[in-house]
Amino acid sequence: MPYTSDYPIFAVTVDIVVLSLVGNELCALLVKRGGPPYEGRWALPGGFVGPTEGLLAAARRELLEETGVSTGTVALEQLRSYGEPGRDPRGRVVSVAHLAVLPEATTPTAGSDAAGAEWRPLAQLEETGLAFDHAEILADGVERARSKLEYTTLATAFVGAEFTLSELRRVYELMWGRELDPGNFQRKVKHTEDFVEPTGETRPSPVGRGRPAAVFRAQSPEIRILARPITRD
Amino acid sequence: MPYTSDYPIFAVTVDIVVLSLVGNELCALLVKRGGPPYEGRWALPGGFVGPTEGLLAAARRELLEETGVSTGTVALEQLRSYGEPGRDPRGRVVSVAHLAVLPEATTPTAGSDAAGAEWRPLAQLEETGLAFDHAEILADGVERARSKLEYTTLATAFVGAEFTLSELRRVYELMWGRELDPGNFQRKVKHTEDFVEPTGETRPSPVGRGRPAAVFRAQSPEIRILARPITRD
DNA sequence: GCAAAAGTGTTCCAGGTACACCCATGC
DNA sequence: GCATGGGTGTACCTGGAACACTTTTGC
Numbered sequence: 001m002p003y004t005s006d007y008p009i010f011a012v013t014v015d016i017v018v019l020s021l022v023g024n025e026l027c028a029l030l031v032k033r034g035g036p037p038y039e040g041r042w043a044l045p046g047g048f049v050g051p052t053e054g055l056l057a058a059a060r061r062e063l064l065e066e067t068g069v070s071t072g073t074v075a076l077e078q079l080r081s082y083g084e085p086g087r088d089p090r091g092r093v094v095s096v097a098h099l100a101v102l103p104e105a106t107t108p109t110a111g112s113d114a115a116g117a118e119w120r121p122l123a124q125l126e127e128t129g130l131a132f133d134h135a136e137i138l139a140d141g142v143e144r145a146r147s148k149l150e151y152t153t154l155a156t157a158f159v160g161a162e163f164t165l166s167e168l169r170r171v172y173e174l175m176w177g178r179e180l181d182p183g184n185f186q187r188k189v190k191h192t193e194d195f196v197e198p199t200g201e202t203r204p205s206p207v208g209r210g211r212p213a214a215v216f217r218a219q220s221p222e223i224r225i226l227a228r229p230i231t232r233d
Numbered sequence: 234m235p236y237t238s239d240y241p242i243f244a245v246t247v248d249i250v251v252l253s254l255v256g257n258e259l260c261a262l263l264v265k266r267g268g269p270p271y272e273g274r275w276a277l278p279g280g281f282v283g284p285t286e287g288l289l290a291a292a293r294r295e296l297l298e299e300t301g302v303s304t305g306t307v308a309l310e311q312l313r314s315y316g317e318p319g320r321d322p323r324g325r326v327v328s329v330a331h332l333a334v335l336p337e338a339t340t341p342t343a344g345s346d347a348a349g350a351e352w353r354p355l356a357q358l359e360e361t362g363l364a365f366d367h368a369e370i371l372a373d374g375v376e377r378a379r380s381k382l383e384y385t386t387l388a389t390a391f392v393g394a395e396f397t398l399s400e401l402r403r404v405y406e407l408m409w410g411r412e413l414d415p416g417n418f419q420r421k422v423k424h425t426e427d428f429v430e431p432t433g434e435t436r437p438s439p440v441g442r443g444r445p446a447a448v449f450r451a452q453s454p455e456i457r458i459l460a461r462p463i464t465r466d
Numbered sequence: 467g468c469a470a471a472a473g474t475g476t477t478c479c480a481g482g483t484a485c486a487c488c489c490a491t492g493c
Numbered sequence: 494g495c496a497t498g499g500g501t502g503t504a505c506c507t508g509g510a511a512c513a514c515t516t517t518t519g520c
Contacts, residue, residue: 164472165472165473166471166472182471182472182473183472183473183474183475186472186473186474187473187474205470205471205472207470207471208470209469209470209471210469210470210471210472211470211471211472211473212471212472213471213472213473214472214473
């Protein structure tokens with residue numbers, strides 16, 4: 001009985017929807033629960049917020065512990081909070097969910113308290129496969145990411161520091177499940193201010209054939225609002 | 234010492250950014266704090282979430298207690314959560330902020346624990362006038378509302394059940410601080426599906442002169458996504 | 467040369483903007 | 494009639510969609 005309070009007691013956790021495109025599939029970073037409740041089930045990485053720790057700081061710490069990712073440069077933002085009574089059998093727990101987007105290269109390092117962390121393709125998740133209300137949180141995170149591709153530079157968070165416009169287009173195509181016209185995409189992105197800038201380098205096509213592609217980098221490491229959106233429709 | 238826990242203890246509150254257009258000014262519903270901390274300062278309505286109460290339910294209850302508004306029909310949604318350590322001198326408090334929008338007609342009824350609730354014009358608020366971090370929360374709420382006017386039917390929440398298109402246009406103009414072309418606004422709104430529908434009535438101009446305006450109602454009481462946005466620029 | 471990916475040019479069209487103009491009312 | 498706000502018509506322009514076409518590579 002280490003903690004006492006005059007107010008109704010809540011525990012506060014952070015859960016993180018970590019998304020990446022692995023191979024040609026949208027994947028979430030999930031951990032297999034090593035103990036009850038929901039032992040053996042997949043869950044979002046996350047954990048309790050420390051008594052003197054900020055919410056975003058807690059999310060950064062959990063992300064670091066689960067993935068080993070240097071979190072300074074990572075796209076990480078608050079998603080929303082989930083606090084229905086009964087969502088956690090251990091007691092009244094409010095979870096402040098966050099959304100993170102990582103480039104494909106990132107390999108999860110087995111975490112501290114997690115039995116194992118893995119990229120799991122969203123297409124293969126069963127409806128009831130996730131612990132707690134994490135399926136709902138994950139769905140909300142994916143929708144937020146799909147939506148932010150439209151009006152922010154979030155797509156650059158899915159690719160490495162240097163990328164071709166085909167790689168960037170692939171992000172949109174996989175996330176939206178829809179093909180985009182390569183020519184129009186190229187022009188649109190290049191003419192949108194504060195989005196990408198050319199490095200001057202070129203890179204041969206991964207399939208061998210075809211003209212080498214110009215290499216770009218994000219104009220800014222932070223995610224910014226685009227002057228004109230990349231429309232989804 | 235009525236409450237104990239095995240996990241770090243947090244208290245969870247809801248705070249509500251309640252916006253309305255009163256006269257020709259954007260106002261927030263604020264309460265004057267009747268006790269410490271921040272005694273005598275203006276604050277957002279809100280309070281502790283009950284042990285078995287959902288977050289949205291808590292926000293609804295607080296809104297009802299402060300304003301007497303029947304909350305079934307009100308535009309109310311979660312905004313985001315604020316949980317920096319030190320934001321509340323009483324201890325570690327995470328606040329799940331909500332955003333509500335009310336029509337001008339709404340009069341606040343003096344609340345239970347609030348010394349007094351009043352519509353306060355945002356333009357006249359001093360930077361440091363609000364308790365806690367409520368100035369930041371309020372600013373985030375206003376920005377969310379301004380943004381949601383673009384791509385949802387939120388504007389209808391600022392006016393009564395029946396309204397003219399001039400009244401609706403006034404919502405955009407006041408919130409965005411910019412005049413819109415009356416003719417183009419009219420056509421745009423009428424041709425946007427699932428936004429407004431005519432009642433068949435007309436209403437004389439409030440200033441006496443001029444052609445009477447057709448009366449409309451929201452196509453749906455819920456706030457919906459617009460097929461094509463009302464652009465802000 | 468041929469296939470394929472990168473990148474450019476061009477045409478067409480929907481929708482927004484600006485603004486002229488007509489309509490319906492009070493005085 | 495005149496002022497005023499409601500509402501429609503219209504000409505112009507911008508930006509996106511579709512797609513033809515050129516460029517640069519590997520084989």
